[in-house]
Amino acid sequence: EALPAPEQAKQAWREYLELDSSSKWAEEARQHLQALESKKTEDRSAAELEHDFLVAVREKNEEKAWQLLSRNRELIREKYLPQRLAMSFLEASGDERKDFLVALEYAGELEKTRIGDPFASEIAQFYVNLPENKINLLKQAQQAVRDSYKLSLENKFGDALNKSIISFDLFLQVGDIWESKLTEYFISYCLINTERVNEGIIRLEKIIGFSQNQNYRWLEVTSLYWLAGAFLKVGQHTKAKRFYEKALLSAEKIEDSYAIQRNLLVLANLSSFVGQKRQALNYLHGVLERMSNSKTSLRQKYRNFSDAHQVLTLAKLYNAAKSIALESMQSADEYKQDEMFIVLSRNNAGIAHFLTGNFNMARDLLSEGQKKAETILDKGSREKMLAYCFLNFGYLERKAGNYEKSEQFYKEALKLYKTMQMPFYEYEAQKGKLLTYLALGRNIELDEQIPVTLKLIENYRKEILEEQEKISFFDNEESIYDIAADYEYGRGRYEQAYNYTEISNSRSLLDWLQKGAKFLGKKQKLKVLLEENATPITLTEIRERMPEQVQILQFSVLENKVLIWLVSKDKFIVVPASVRSNELREKVENYVDLLKRNDEVAQENAQRIARELYDLLISPIFNYLDPAKKICLIPSKVLFYLPFAALISPEEKPFLAEFDFFYAPSANVFLICTENAQRKANLVNEALLSIGNPAFDDQFLDKLADLPEAENEAREIKVFYNNNNRKIFVGKEATKTAFMNSLKDAHIIHFAGHYVVVHDTPLSSYLVLAQNGEEIEDSILANSELVDEKLPQAKLVILSACQTGVEHYYNGEGLIGLSRTFLAAGAPLVVASQWSVETEATAKLMKRFHFFRKQEKMSTTAALRSAQLEMLNEPNGRFRTPYYWAAFAAFGGYASF
Helix, strand or coil: CCCCHHHHHHHHHHHHHHHCCCCHHHHHHHHHHHHHHHCCCCCCCHHHHHHHHHHHHHCCCHHHHHHHHHCCCCHHHCCCHHHHHHHHHHHCCHHHHHHHHHHHHHHHHHHHHHHCCCHHHHHHHHHHCCCHHHHHHHHHHHHHHHHHHHHHHCCCHHHHHHHHHHHHHHHHHHCCHHHHHHHHHHHHHHHHHCCCHHHHHHHHHHHHHHHHHHCCHHHHHHHHHHHHHHHHHCCCHHHHHHHHHHHHHHHHHCCCHHHHHHHHHHHHHHHHHCCCHHHHHHHHHHHHHHHHHCCCCHHHHHHHHHHHHHHHHHCCCHHHHHHHHHHHHHHHHHHCCCHHHHHHHHHHHHHHHHHCCCHHHHHHHHHHHHHHHCCCCCHHHHHHHHHHHHHHHHHHHHHCCCHHHHHHHHHHHHHHHCCCCCHHHHHHHHHHHHHHHHHHCCHHHHHHHHHHHHHHHHHHHHCCCEHHHHHHHHHHHHHHHHHHHHHHHHCCCHHHHHHHHHHCCCHHHHHHHHHCCEEEEECCEEEEECCCCCCCCCHHHHHHHCCCCEEEEEEEECCCCEEEEEECCCCEEEEEECCCHHHHHHHHHHHHHHHHHCCHHHHHHHHHHHHHHHHHHCHHHHCCCCCCCEEEEECCHHHHHCCHHHCECCCCCEHHHHCCEEECCCHHHHHHHHHHHHHHCCCCCCCEEEEECCCCCCCCCCCCCCCHHHHHHHHHHHHHCCHHHEEEEEHHHCEHHHHHHHHCCCCEEEEECCEECCCCCHHHCEEECECCCCCHHHHEEEHHHHCCCCCCCCCEEEEECCCCCCCEEECCCEEECHHHHHHHHCCCEEEEECCCCCHHHHHHHHHHHHHHHHHCCCCHHHHHHHHHHHHHHCCCCCCCCHHHHCCEEEEECCCCC
């Protein structure tokens, strides 16, 4: 730390490479180290860029001229060359004026031919035909523009706004509509930075509409960026992200390196905030790669490094974050023109030092940042920076165990944030205060703080419309609900504890079921939008709406215990099981892994763990369970992977033999599916759609096995259904077209074939169907294609394939898989699998399931249970072990059919 900032950065990257020499980030580290060792950061002034452009025009070096034009569009630093040339034209005289005019025309022609944007060309034509009597007014307008830019760089946005309004009026007075639009854009920028966000949005929307009509592509890109920023400032996360994505796409089309970097950067931060770390790192990689391939200003380099630090920190890549933070500090010091950069860089470097083990240096850097913040003249900027310093000091002291100091810093931060439109930072401060009170055991303050913090989470969640982002955001913040539930449980307020548990469960699926969803898909960008939010009902109403025949057995996996809830019309009981969440996760994952190995030693070890898990999860509540009632089993976190059917009681009975049960992701979802089932209970003449072993093209899917047993399964179950009311498609007949055309009219949908899980992109996971076209897409049915489907007739979907029940889980949302998609489409009950299943055993299980359900007139859950028990109890049977039968379960609601 005694070294100057550049040397610190070099040393940090060297240390990073000692820890990581092979990943993608190691390559980034090498590039950074090479850049730091080879030369000082280059940051050319607007005057130098203009000079180089004039030389390129005189030499008719089109490629160099285009590079200078396309890579330098930073308006606030006068690096948008068409405007800079116009300013210089007005200040010059004689032949020099002619040179600037020729260069301006050349810039306009380049933009027109290279990217189809006539904006600069039309500015040039205006100046070519400029009457002498308008020059003085234009000079005044351009001087006001320069003053506005300078004031903004000094964070004096109110004064900058006044200057921009003067220049806007002058441009209109002389008929320069093009530069009036540039100035109106800057007025919007100043409005947003003076908390007049809605006024800024209205102006920007008008500019974007005007730009689109005139095909002014660069003006559209830069206005889209700030429109997105305005929506982000007021917490409208998804709307902001949509405009950033649109701005990025447009920036790539016009080869605007500056705009590409800053849009990628914000998208990295937005993805990071909602917990999509892989996507965030991919965006960030794009920023750093683009930065190394083009000359980037010090101002933009600082921003890149500053935001990269945030993303890397949230991804827990602390050593890389420290190296980037030190480069950020170096860039801020070299730039010198923005005091806020110096403040922010010290905060970033302080947090980075703390996370890599140097508390004293961290505190010194934060103190240095605070002292600098106190000297900022502009009141709004000063308070914003001080609030950020207090927020980071609060985090630092809390992590160091200095809770009284931490509390005071969070309070100071909140005093300032409450006067600003910065919902994310206000939430971070409230959350920090909650965690501080928890550590101090301050129950009176916690009673007030928990609802405040959760309300902020709920408010922010409402502004995230993209389903996957809602899920990831809740996955990130679900621990706050856990804290709230644990706190209320410890205070003996069990009903409130349950309500906190329930409202954090499967909220996106609840939104989907109650309010509907909209699918937006284009190649790899698959999105489900949930534009309205459902309100979960509380325990009292859940109990009122529950069927008499059902009891809910629900689990809440907390940090150091599991709360086991029993809910029915006449009972509400909670008992704890003492186990740390990481120990439980390890035990469940080990158990499932042993089950799937299917060898004698593995099965013996699996049975031992099955007894331990029964003792932990079932025994504490066993005496309260009613064996005459069905169980709606609602897991939590890793328990979604657990096949409860195979757990073994002290009496050596599997849980399956003791109770008839099914799964649901939450009590609210269970009730909606139950009510859906009740509406469909009277559809007695059931229409069957059965798909078996589709004949896929092994040219595309050569790793998948042929499934003749699945074909037999699909054919043989038809005997249980009316001849005139069944459709059976097997082999080549089992096409995507046949399946989709028959889906809406079917009451019972049975699929026996392959389901392929695409990790990290659940919407892309797909059913394999028979080839009926030239493209692979013609033979696969992805989850995304079922989003817009509505199944008004479907009573039951049976997915006799691998991992169709739970392919993944999120802490808050719970199960993710094809079963969830069919529930959202309107099927009240889905039978699906929790792991890769064996085809012959599955075919046998499914045939017996349909027999019990149709011939013996059992309900779905009873029929599945009977088929599984039959396999379990078969003397000397090949398929007795849980590997063969325990993967399948029913998901959804209670159904009599």
